[in-house]
Amino acid sequence: MKPSAGLHDPQFEHDACGVAFVARLGRPASHEVLQRGLLALERLEHRGAEGADADTGDGAGILIQLPHEFFAAESGVELPEPGRYGVAMCFLPQREAEREHAIRLIERNVEAEGQRVLGWRDVPVVKSECGRVAGEAAPYIAELFVGAADELPDQDAFERKLYVIRQVVDHSGLDGLNLASFSSRTVVYKGMLSAPQLPRYYPDLRDERFKSALALVHSRFSTNTFPSWELAHPYRMLAHNGEINTLRGNRNWMQAREMQLASPLFGDDLQKLLPLLSDDISDSASLDRVMELLVMGGRSPAHAISMMIPEAYSGRPELHQRVRDFYAYHSSLIEPWDGPAAVAFSDGRVIGATLDRNGLRPGRWLVTRDGWVALASETGVLDVEAEDVQAKGRLRPGKLFLVDVENGRVLSDGAVKRNLAERRPYGQWLDDRVVHLEDLPPKTPRVPRVEPLRAKQLAFGWSEEDLRVLLAPMAHAAAEPTASMGNDASLAALSDRRPPLFSYFKQLFAQVTNPAVDPIRESVVMSLQATIGPEVNLLDETSEHCHQLVMPQPLLFNNECERLRQVDHSVFEARTIDMTWPVEEGPDGMERRLDEICQHASELVAGGVNIIILSDRNLGAERAPIPSLLVTAAVHHHLVREGTRLKIGLVVETGEAREVHHIACLIAYGASAVNPYVMFESLTGLHRDGMLPEDMTNDEAHRRVVRAIGKGLLKILSKMGISTIRSYCGAQIFEAVGVDKAVVDRHFTGTTSRVGGVGLDHLAREALDRHSRAYPAAESQLLPSGGIYAWRRDGEFHGWNPETVATLQHAARGDNGNSAADYERFARYVNEEAVRKSALRGLLRYSDDVEPIEIDDVEPAKEIVKRFKSGGMSLGALSPEAHEILAVGMNRLGGKSNTGEGGEDRARFFDERRSSIKQVASGRFGVTIDYLVNSDELQIKVAQGAKPGEGGQLPGHKVDGYIAGLRYSTPGVGLISPPPHHDIYSIEDLKQLIYDLRCGNPRARISVKLVSEVGVGTVAAGVAKANADHVVIAGHDGGTGASPAASIQHAGVPWEIGLAETQQTLLDNDLRSRIVVEVDGQMRTGRDMVVGAILGADEFGFSTAPLIALGCIMMRVCHLNTCPVGVATQDPVLRAKFAGQPEHVVNYLFMVAEEARAIMARLGVRTVDELIGRTDLLVQDEDIDHWKASSLDLSALLVEPARPALNAPRHFTTPPDPVLHDSIDVDLLQRCRPAIERGERVALEIPIANKNRAVGGLLSSEIARIHGTEGLPEGSIEVELRGSAGQSFGAWLAPGVCLSLEGDANDYIGKGLSGGTLIVRPHRGATYPAEDNVVIGNVALYGATQGRAFFRGLAGERFAVRNSGAVTVVEGIGDHGCEYMTGGRVVVLGPTGINFAAGMSGGIAYVLDDDGGFRGRCNTEMVRFAEISEAESKELLALIEEHRDRTGSPVAEGLVGDWADAVGRFVKVLPFDYERALAEEARQEATAVPAVGA
């Protein structure tokens, strides 16, 4: 890996991919297995990626059994019998001297471990078969043959020895040395290759004698293009498609566990294995190494993987009790490695795969009658005659698919798990040893002192807002409060208002490379369960392992904390450490005290204490509290370093924590449980003062706040794609902004902090300052205003304040008759004051080393404004008036407006009100083929600044009939978009969606909107490699419309950092010139724009500012529908007050451009293109001597990366290569021309394979372009297809087109179905019962708006997610069916998974409930089971008849045959909201008076 320069840090690179395995049962090893494996790999090629150098693949590889016959012949070494020798697949340095050194190192270690070096074989490679970049970095590849020492008792012992040798060699850290595999059972061939290159590069793989009974293959899609051969999969035991979100914590915990590891199998060798993990290896490699340790330590591969990636087991009564016990027990041993994952693994004897608990990766398997077994990311990778197929299925969330190759058996998940569960009396152990909090006897408080509440609140920095805006509403609603209009307040490091340390830590979130989870709709996978207590040897299994305190959630009430403090020593041993320091010692005293605390903790651990309570209750007039997060992290890391961390559980008792974010920070830095006692006392105070509802008891208020915080925690976890508190604990999912690197390195080890910032001295002085306000204190003293959520003069500084809002409006409207003067005042105030006090760019100034030019030489403003966009603000969030006027203004300006995610009224497509950028967000509201085709740019909103990692939300009172119509939803029903796009769980999925959208509109630019956080640059590089034209880097601070208050404040980082990182990473990867980069986030002035350009942006997004020009006055009530100026409301009375005019936007943005021109003249730059990336024009302003701001160091933002090619452009120059040429739609379209152009009927038959993706999309696009939303008449185009369809089959299918597929289909079938008809049925020769086998993949009919679909067989997870109008029949589905559905009809004629109808607010589902268990698997929060009326019975019957006719389904036939009986077996699922809307509709129709002339 290349060392990190500037902001680009390779540790944040991601990869994802296609994974597959093939095995043959009951037959000896064969070359055919290998060939089929390689064929499968090639067929997954489209899931991989290429870099700037199109020939260089991101990585491909294969793991097989040792081909003894081949090696015996080719190794040139006298080989012992199989099992008594091992092969090291070595990547060696190319330079001979270094290679010799490496070789000797390996040999020396082999011999040191008592094994025999048999000899070396140079692995033949065809150098011309790899790309230029890969070739330059290619290692020298050789195989070392090692003979087993005679005294080793068995092959397992030999494997362990080889493992030890390999670890020791790894630890040597020799540059250019990597052992891809070292085993007596398996060997790995891999490299920085594309799938087809792999066998061409390694002739061995083409040799007939190269035989194996199993083959595990992997094709990689990485976000970077750095030469890295060793990052190709498979690793030693597994190949991984996915991402470990909790990696940082998992690594730390593993480090902590190392001290306790012991195993008789290893004896003294164990120490040689350590350290097990290092910071420079990838998540997949880490997963591999821990799995390897567990397997080498005596557990089976299935056991090991089930511990590390457990399925969701709590609240799952359908799982066997013993299986649940197995998981519960192991949760005490190791925290889940959480994140989307399809993991395929093999030890050479068994081969298997599992899926994460959410099922966020695809996995399709196939078993044939003649013993072939295949599993792959997609169906269709193996050519099998239909009649040979015995069964087809899919990997299910959290389930295993295991093939015992040695014994020739395929094992079901149930069988494997039952076996595992019965290994030990796990249930008994749990009963015996687990302690529950409620089991502990109550205790009277033993508190050091009683301080007045007001003094505590002041000393901990509470504000009046904390009570009024956060706490009271949480008690009211048992949920986090909602706020609006983003966060324009000062960064903590620039604030003079003594923000708590928590405010410096910004939540990280999933974007693109892994999905966020919906903690509400998919709560079934989430868990708040917390455990406190020591852990013991991971390699052992005893009842002692589960001797832990288990709590349902990590918040302790005051009395619970007391129980713990005074716990009976025979149960646990708890001690409290004081987190305060003497005020008289001044700021320096804090660090001394911090060291003492760490030392004290060590002593307590040594003395056998196993619970440490860090407490600041000792606060008083003479003692000030150290920031609790600092102490928690410091103790945690101190003990991790010391190797004793797992001997204790950390509990934090602090008066400082008062927000969900605070609790999350404490847990993420090591706290198992938190007792926010001042929060509870404050709540009691609110109750006493009558600030809570009269009928609410104090206890109830407390419970509600705990519930609210629990929900909030789940949301914070889930936005990173993490499901359990257990794995969030210690996971450090934060980026520090404005914290000194030394502090971070020591106390928050491993956390990213890129601009330096405050040190312990600053923190201590602020703590003392707070303290000085608290003592002496009177109860009558008022708390400070706060001013975070709403501006206050004495509160936190805001970029939008009375001055900036008023002057901008005066300038835009010309209120004072002199717009230019008013604008100048506005810009001066923003540039010299507002930005300087709130944002990083305020600390930069222009370089003096410039030669100014005449302003007339600078490109005209009318050219510059073409680069301006308005942000994606949905119609729904905004009133129609504001939305349309903004669009008109942007169009007149020559810029572009953005629909936002609410769809667009067709009436606007063809006039000035058109938004040329059409957004595609996770809710897919109104995303029809007609919408796509009428855009100039399609923007995939992956994240938004106000709430990255979450979906948009529109409260029900803003969803009127018009809005609901555009969104295909139910009036009055609130809309929350799914946190993830359900068709983007990984980077290769994004590539697919981009492809799909290109099919939907080949003329549009495809844009991806990201939010700034560490690693966004590598994601942006991935986006470029996924073939996007455009990427948006949004800051954390933007945002219009409603979001949870905590998300607005605490997620994401400033755009300055993210943009600079993006620019540097794109240049590093030679990708910059092929993608347009846009920046947004509180852009206000020409200076903002110029800084944006210099840091790397081609284009600039403005959202809040143009809204303000149109009259917005930052009410921050978008979520209440009460906007008094008609901007963000749907209330007709208020909409009438909207007074904005297009000219306001035009005036304002032209003045921004003119200001930018003046700056450019001063800097001597003629065009924006010339300006982009010119970081030499900026320097940090050394005149800023603010006591905190001056600790920041922005030099990393201004680093100029070494560009790979001399004079490679720093800005966008050339669009990416076209990709649609391989689409079979190109041909299809030609053949369908008669139908489209002349109305003739067209019927075709064509073959299809899984590489043919989005079939029908391009065709539909052309139909929509010509015929609009109506499309063609029914039956115009009929296409019969045969084979395995690639992803997104039938995407956006337009009316009049019917695709009828014989075979099976992959994920995302019928995505955005727009009126066409889809049919999938198995191959006519198939002999297996279709209704028991999988015929289509996951996430079918996502965002479908219209059309019909019939599936003869089973579907995967999330069937008909966000369907808003399609009618469909299917014979069985997986989990989360009909999620977020808002319209249409779904008929399920077979089994359903869990969590059916979560978030379903419209449409009707009919489910055949033959096992009687459906009601239990349905999520009934928003739906009820209703009677099927006579009319509905007819409708249902007609649908099932159609299904029979179109698919020939005997299931349908059977039902139709005895309909009277059958109809009674159906359950009708009716959303409450839909029922209400239907009733309302009926009422209106009944009372409607026909309008005159209508």
Place this chain on the structure above:
Amino acid sequence: MADPKGFLKVERVGPRKRDPRERIHDYHQYFAFPEEQTLRDQGGRCMSCGIPFCHEGCPLGNLIPEWNDLVHQGRWRAALNRLHATNNFPEFTGLICPAPCESACVLDINDDPVTIEQIEGSIAERGWAEGWIVPEPPDERSGKTVAVVGSGPAGMAVAAELNRFGHRVTVFERDEAVGGLMRYGVPDAKLEKWIIDRRAGLLAAEGIEFVTGVDVGTDVTTEQLRARHDAVVIAIGSRVHRDLEAPGRELGGVHFAMDYLYQRNRCVAAGEGRPARQTPPDQVISAEGRRVVVVGGGDTGMDCISNALREGATSARILDVYPELPAQGRPPGTPWPLPPKRTTMTYALEEGGERQFGSQVTELVGGEDGCVITVRARQVSGTSSRDVEPVPGSDWEEPADLVLIAIGFTGPETHGPIEDLGLATDRRGNVKAGVYETSEDGVFACGDARIGQSLVVTAIAEGRKCARMVDRHLGGSGEVRRVTSETMFAIEDGDEHSLRHQAETAGAVTVGDAFWSGPRDEG
């Protein structure tokens, strides 16, 4: 914000005004606050804005959304605490403030603003009525003493704050009672004087010593003050009259408005048995039975009219040199949220006064007794003193027996402390005191003496900020424990075009139910 839709459901309801025909016969407050439920409903109209422009528009930075909501909830005592956090004398500003907060209210964009001022006044009155406002002397004394010269709102505020810091404060007032122009310039119809006495009594109970009838510079020298005190604060207001430059100015029956108002207020006080200096009979200015012409259309002019009518003037007419402005809307130059230039109805006009715009006095003509009998005037156009243009041939005459000049003040009186201490002044003649410190060590200035004629609310704000600087000078931290609001720490003078600046300077606020603004001559 308990009711986000309050503003959609409730209309603005202002104070209950007494019938002008009735109120003209007494000197009592001409309006009353609405009943409690109405006030609570009005508080519910507040939208709790993301940016409360009212809060910025208020020179004191009153936490308006907070106490609006608390009133809406009926939590009067909490509201009072929040109000007192930024305002020492809400019972004054609740009655006599032109309320720049209300013109900055977001509802003023397209609706009627929240009745902020009357809610403020009501909170204060509720506090007094309930006995919640009690003396709160400081726990400890610093041992330092401060002399404050002048007992107007600035002097009272600086004294109140310094006393809370623990310093011993003595306030010197040359008139017979404290309050400055609040007492002697404002008629009881707007501010009954027991309200000032009530507050002054409380301040005295907290330990402030008020010395009335002592003219600093005459009865006691400024040097003596400096010698006896650790700091001196000059809060003597802006009391040099701007004079009318017209032939006949010297005639009898031509007076400065403030001289008239002083007499009227003393007369009312005497009538109510409060201590008041007697006006020597030969100096009495009476409007009874006279035709009164007031030159200058500001609040002082209006107050003259209201007094004249109560005295029984046969007519009362204002000649305002400026043109009539629209009564509604936002003329160019003062877009929302700035205080608008509007010409609105005033209480005095309701009571029978008349107003003539664009009228410039050219000459005063006297009768045989040397007293004025006629005012000659002409129509002029223009919007400021700099662009006044006569309309040719528009001269006319106006019969008058009493002419009152109400065209403002030019600056603080220089004889007295300013000359005695040799304090530097700015080009307008105000005491030069950047951040309240004058050119002399230990001598501070605040209020109109520092910034020129302004509002009561500005004066209080001045006094509060000045107190912080004095405290720092005396070795304190500049912080009052009981009041944590940091508003008063904002001591920098903002951009002169800023809303805050506009709110704090008098010139921008012209007419309306305000106590004091004077003509707009920025000279």
